Amino acid sequence: MKAVATNRKARRNYQVAETCEAGIELKGNEVKSLRAKGCSLEESFARIEGEQAFLYNMHISEFEKSCSFKPKPKRIRKLLLHKKEIKRLLGITAQRGLTLIPLKVYFNVRGFAKVELGLAKGRKIYDKRRKLKEKAIQKDSQAALKKYRVKI
Numbered sequence: 745m746k747a748v749a750t751n752r753k754a755r756r757n758y759q760v761a762e763t764c765e766a767g768i769e770l771k772g773n774e775v776k777s778l779r780a781k782g783c784s785l786e787e788s789f790a791r792i793e794g795e796q797a798f799l800y801n802m803h804i805s806e807f808e809k810s811c812s813f814k815p816k817p818k819r820i821r822k823l824l825l826h827k828k829e830i831k832r833l834l835g836i837t838a839q840r841g842l843t844l845i846p847l848k849v850y851f852n853v854r855g856f857a858k859v860e861l862g863l864a865k866g867r868k869i870y871d872k873r874r875k876l877k878e879k880a881i882q883k884d885s886q887a888a889l890k891k892y893r894v895k896i
Contacts, residue, residue: 750848751785758864767824773807790844797823
Protein backbone atom coordinates (compact mmCIF):
# COMPACT_ATOMS: atom_id res chain seq x y z
CA MET A 745 0.00 0.00 0.00
CA LYS A 746 1.75 3.12 -1.23
CA ALA A 747 0.44 6.43 0.01
CA VAL A 748 -0.92 8.70 -2.71
CA ALA A 749 -0.88 11.76 -0.46
CA THR A 750 -0.03 12.41 3.17
CA ASN A 751 -0.94 15.27 5.46
CA ARG A 752 2.47 16.22 6.87
CA LYS A 753 1.23 19.04 9.07
CA ALA A 754 -1.41 16.89 10.78
CA ARG A 755 0.92 15.16 13.24
CA ARG A 756 2.65 18.45 14.05
CA ASN A 757 -0.46 20.60 14.55
CA TYR A 758 -2.69 17.93 16.10
CA GLN A 759 -2.32 15.21 18.69
CA VAL A 760 -3.82 12.13 17.03
CA ALA A 761 -5.62 9.88 19.52
CA GLU A 762 -6.88 7.12 17.21
CA THR A 763 -7.19 6.35 13.51
CA CYS A 764 -9.75 4.66 11.30
CA GLU A 765 -10.06 3.78 7.60
CA ALA A 766 -12.81 5.03 5.29
CA GLY A 767 -13.58 4.71 1.60
CA ILE A 768 -14.07 7.72 -0.66
CA GLU A 769 -16.89 8.20 -3.15
CA LEU A 770 -15.19 9.36 -6.35
CA LYS A 771 -16.69 10.51 -9.64
CA GLY A 772 -15.46 10.51 -13.22
CA ASN A 773 -11.71 10.43 -13.73
CA GLU A 774 -10.82 11.19 -10.10
CA VAL A 775 -9.49 7.65 -9.64
CA LYS A 776 -7.07 8.09 -12.54
CA SER A 777 -5.98 11.42 -11.14
CA LEU A 778 -5.38 9.82 -7.73
CA ARG A 779 -3.30 7.08 -9.31
CA ALA A 780 -1.20 9.83 -10.94
CA LYS A 781 -0.74 11.30 -7.41
CA GLY A 782 -2.67 14.48 -8.18
CA CYS A 783 -4.00 14.96 -4.66
CA SER A 784 -3.45 17.37 -1.76
CA LEU A 785 -4.71 17.07 1.83
CA GLU A 786 -3.65 20.50 3.08
CA GLU A 787 -6.33 22.17 5.20
CA SER A 788 -8.75 19.29 4.62
CA PHE A 789 -11.02 17.94 7.34
CA ALA A 790 -13.94 15.55 7.77
CA ARG A 791 -17.29 16.26 9.31
CA ILE A 792 -20.28 14.09 10.23
CA GLU A 793 -23.62 15.55 9.22
CA GLY A 794 -26.73 13.59 10.06
CA GLU A 795 -25.89 9.96 9.38
CA GLN A 796 -23.23 10.59 6.75
CA ALA A 797 -19.58 11.58 6.79
CA PHE A 798 -18.09 14.09 4.36
CA LEU A 799 -14.56 15.18 3.45
CA TYR A 800 -13.99 18.89 2.82
CA ASN A 801 -11.17 20.79 1.03
CA MET A 802 -9.41 17.73 -0.38
CA HIS A 803 -7.96 18.80 -3.72
CA ILE A 804 -7.93 16.22 -6.52
CA SER A 805 -6.60 17.79 -9.69
CA GLU A 806 -8.41 17.34 -12.99
CA PHE A 807 -7.23 14.47 -15.16
CA GLU A 808 -5.56 16.04 -18.18
CA LYS A 809 -6.58 13.44 -20.75
CA SER A 810 -10.29 13.45 -19.93
CA CYS A 811 -12.56 15.30 -22.28
CA SER A 812 -16.14 14.98 -21.09
CA PHE A 813 -16.95 15.04 -17.37
CA LYS A 814 -14.60 16.97 -15.09
CA PRO A 815 -15.72 17.29 -11.44
CA LYS A 816 -14.62 20.28 -9.35
CA PRO A 817 -11.21 19.76 -7.72
CA LYS A 818 -12.30 20.82 -4.19
CA ARG A 819 -15.81 19.41 -4.11
CA ILE A 820 -17.26 17.80 -0.99
CA ARG A 821 -16.70 14.03 -1.07
CA LYS A 822 -18.75 11.47 0.79
CA LEU A 823 -16.88 9.04 3.04
CA LEU A 824 -17.96 5.41 3.08
CA LEU A 825 -18.27 4.15 6.65
CA HIS A 826 -20.53 1.71 8.48
CA LYS A 827 -23.41 3.19 10.49
CA LYS A 828 -21.90 2.01 13.78
CA GLU A 829 -18.60 3.72 12.97
CA ILE A 830 -20.36 6.96 12.06
CA LYS A 831 -22.35 6.95 15.32
CA ARG A 832 -19.22 6.21 17.36
CA LEU A 833 -17.24 8.98 15.65
CA LEU A 834 -20.15 11.41 16.07
CA GLY A 835 -20.33 10.68 19.79
CA ILE A 836 -16.59 11.05 20.32
CA THR A 837 -16.29 14.30 18.37
CA ALA A 838 -19.33 15.81 20.12
CA GLN A 839 -18.28 14.89 23.67
CA ARG A 840 -14.54 15.43 23.69
CA GLY A 841 -14.28 18.19 21.09
CA LEU A 842 -12.01 16.18 18.79
CA THR A 843 -11.65 16.78 15.05
CA LEU A 844 -11.55 14.32 12.16
CA ILE A 845 -8.40 14.94 10.11
CA PRO A 846 -7.37 12.95 7.01
CA LEU A 847 -3.83 11.65 7.53
CA LYS A 848 -3.21 9.91 4.21
CA VAL A 849 -4.88 8.70 1.02
CA TYR A 850 -3.90 5.35 -0.45
CA PHE A 851 -5.10 2.39 -2.50
CA ASN A 852 -5.63 -0.83 -0.57
CA VAL A 853 -4.73 -4.34 -1.76
CA ARG A 854 -8.00 -4.69 -3.68
CA GLY A 855 -7.43 -1.38 -5.51
CA PHE A 856 -10.00 0.77 -3.69
CA ALA A 857 -9.17 4.35 -2.72
CA LYS A 858 -9.09 4.74 1.05
CA VAL A 859 -8.44 7.62 3.42
CA GLU A 860 -6.98 7.23 6.90
CA LEU A 861 -8.84 9.49 9.32
CA GLY A 862 -7.43 10.51 12.66
CA LEU A 863 -9.36 11.67 15.72
CA ALA A 864 -7.23 14.59 16.74
CA LYS A 865 -7.06 17.44 19.21
CA GLY A 866 -5.35 20.69 18.27
CA ARG A 867 -1.99 21.46 19.84
CA LYS A 868 -1.18 24.78 21.43
CA ILE A 869 2.00 26.68 20.56
CA TYR A 870 3.69 25.72 23.83
CA ASP A 871 2.93 22.03 23.16
CA LYS A 872 4.63 22.31 19.76
CA ARG A 873 7.68 23.95 21.35
CA ARG A 874 7.88 21.29 24.05
CA LYS A 875 7.72 18.53 21.45
CA LEU A 876 10.53 20.14 19.41
CA LYS A 877 12.63 20.51 22.56
CA GLU A 878 12.14 16.85 23.50
CA LYS A 879 13.04 15.78 19.97
CA ALA A 880 16.25 17.85 20.08
CA ILE A 881 17.24 16.38 23.46
CA GLN A 882 16.59 12.85 22.17
CA LYS A 883 18.72 13.52 19.08
CA ASP A 884 21.60 14.93 21.16
CA SER A 885 21.54 11.97 23.54
CA GLN A 886 21.59 9.50 20.64
CA ALA A 887 24.56 11.33 19.12
CA ALA A 888 26.43 11.24 22.46
CA LEU A 889 25.77 7.51 22.87
CA LYS A 890 26.92 6.84 19.32
CA LYS A 891 30.17 8.69 19.97
CA TYR A 892 31.11 6.56 23.00
CA ARG A 893 30.03 3.14 21.74
CA VAL A 894 32.80 0.62 21.56
CA LYS A 895 33.02 -1.61 18.51
CA ILE A 896 33.70 -5.25 19.32
